Amino acid sequence: MQNLMPKIISLAKRRGFIFPSSEIYGGFGSCYDFGPLGVEMKNNIKKVWWDEMVKKHENMVGLDAAILMSPKVWQASGHLTAGFADELVECKSCHKRFRTDEIGRGRASASCPECGGKLTEPRKFNLMMKTFVGPVEEKASQIYLRAETCQGIYVNFENVLNSMRLKIPFGIAQIGKSFRNEITPGDFIYRTREFEQMEMQWFCHPKEAKKYFDFWQKERLKWYLNLGIKKENLRIKEVPAKEKPHYAKQALDLEYKFPFGWREIEGIHNRGDWDLSNHSKYSGKDSRYYDEETKEKYFPYIIETSGGADRSFLAFLIDAYQEIKGGRTKTTKAVKEIEILLKLDKKIAPIKIAVLPLVRNKPELVKKAKEIYQLLKPHFVCQYDELGSIGRRYRRLDEIAVPYAITIDFETLKQEDVTIRDRDSMAQERVKIKDLVKILKEKLEK
Numbered sequence: 001m002q003n004l005m006p007k008i009i010s011l012a013k014r015r016g017f018i019f020p021s022s023e024i025y026g027g028f029g030s031c032y033d034f035g036p037l038g039v040e041m042k043n044n045i046k047k048v049w050w051d052e053m054v055k056k057h058e059n060m061v062g063l064d065a066a067i068l069m070s071p072k073v074w075q076a077s078g079h080l081t082a083g084f085a086d087e088l089v090e091c092k093s094c095h096k097r098f099r100t101d102e103i104g105r106g107r108a109s110a111s112c113p114e115c116g117g118k119l120t121e122p123r124k125f126n127l128m129m130k131t132f133v134g135p136v137e138e139k140a141s142q143i144y145l146r147a148e149t150c151q152g153i154y155v156n157f158e159n160v161l162n163s164m165r166l167k168i169p170f171g172i173a174q175i176g177k178s179f180r181n182e183i184t185p186g187d188f189i190y191r192t193r194e195f196e197q198m199e200m201q202w203f204c205h206p207k208e209a210k211k212y213f214d215f216w217q218k219e220r221l222k223w224y225l226n227l228g229i230k231k232e233n234l235r236i237k238e239v240p241a242k243e244k245p246h247y248a249k250q251a252l253d254l255e256y257k258f259p260f261g262w263r264e265i266e267g268i269h270n271r272g273d274w275d276l277s278n279h280s281k282y283s284g285k286d287s288r289y290y291d292e293e294t295k296e297k298y299f300p301y302i303i304e305t306s307g308g309a310d311r312s313f314l315a316f317l318i319d320a321y322q323e324i325k326g327g328r329t330k331t332t333k334a335v336k337e338i339e340i341l342l343k344l345d346k347k348i349a350p351i352k353i354a355v356l357p358l359v360r361n362k363p364e365l366v367k368k369a370k371e372i373y374q375l376l377k378p379h380f381v382c383q384y385d386e387l388g389s390i391g392r393r394y395r396r397l398d399e400i401a402v403p404y405a406i407t408i409d410f411e412t413l414k415q416e417d418v419t420i421r422d423r424d425s426m427a428q429e430r431v432k433i434k435d436l437v438k439i440l441k442e443k444l445e446k
């Protein structure tokens with residue numbers, strides 16, 4: 001679809017998914033706020049990830065570590081050295097900056113992709129965000145905002161192991177904010193300086209690392225497919241040795257076909273014993289695992305699945321977006337219009353149910369509709385809407401992915417029943433009000 005990104009950005013703003021941060025001050029460099037629908041949708045993505053990783057799998061526990069950590073963590077992890085730095089060139093004419101990997105490796109001496117000007121020599125640019133703790137901005141109190149959530153997991157390896165009486169293999173999952181001083185943020189929420197990660201670290205015997213690396217990449221691919229992402233828009237790419245992150249023995253990128261090209265939405269890494277052995281070295285605390293049965297003491301290998309809540313949000317939004325010329329209903333008015341349908345999976349859709357009185361100038365219909373709204377509200381995220389013709393309201397709901405609309409009409413008053421309209425098929429069925437909650441629950445869980 002042509003010019004899809006402006007359409008997505010416009011829909012996101014217009015319908016309350018995503019707003020530019022600090023907009024009344026002209027916005028703030030690639031920062032975004034999730035609006036009323038956006039926060040529901042992002043919470044849903046995080047919940048289905050948590051359900052999948054922590055609830056479904058055996059030997060999996062959760063964690064919520066602090067964003068601020070001892071700066072020693074980042075020395076041990078390699079993030080303060082060149083390992084966590086992007087190579088940057090600057091245009092001598094327009095002064096725009098580019099990552100050399102984005103304009104093509106080995107083309108550092110090529111001309112500026114924007115204005116054709118000369119580029120500077122590449123230099124390394126560390127991505128850690130600095131801040132200060134305490135009242136004095138002196139060097140001693142300088143710390144960093146975490147650049148990845150997983151370090152909180154590694155430094156808690158033994159706390160979790162001992163408190164939960166776990167045995168290898170097992171996993172620790174965590175969702176939380178990370179920060180990177182990206183050189184070239186952009187593509188809407190694809191690359192931002194503040195973002196949310198959904199990470200899982202699987203600790204296993206080195207001999208089993210390959211097996212679990214294969215296992216987890218299949219699981220993660222399935223997760224996106226089961227949530228409705230089209231198969232042809234997903235692929236797994238082996239990261240070439242030159243481009244592998246500093247900690248990884250083997251790395252795969254799970255990529256989505258964005259309108260701006262194939263890009264990573266999740267990384268799957270075999271981190272070997274890089275993290276635990278380095279933390280042991282730097283902290284002086286031996287975090288090798290002791291196997292009671294085999295009497296073996298070793299550093300477990302770590303298989304990591306590292307996804308972004310924001311990047312998958314964008315992928316889900318783009319994948320679900322459809323435009324139907326002339327609309328799906330062939331009324332004379334609708335024929336001229338383009339109808340937008342957001343076919344998000346029911347689990348991810350921000351609002352599950354809409355309650356609509358057929359017309360708003362009949363007090364008895366409005367009263368009944370409000371009663372039904374109150375009946376459903378404790379069970380589902382609901383919206384009440386009485387503004388405009390019923391057809392227009394259905395279209396507004398399709399645009400924000402509401403799976404089911406409940407319409408209260410004159411029959412309702414006589415028969416104590418309502419219609420349920422299905423977003424995707426537009427089919428309508430009448431059901432008794434007394435069965436409504438149960439039926440909707442069944443439909444949403446299907």
Ligand code: ATP
Nearest residue numbers: 182190191192195197264265266267306307308311
């Ligand atoms: P990229 O090459 O795009 O910078 P990366 O390889 O550095 O990404 P990882 O360190 O593997 O990314 O991070 C794991 C996941 O965290 C990514 O797949 C992505 O979903 C998310 N992520 C990383 N950086 C950002 C960012 N700046 N904005 C939004 N999400 C991000």
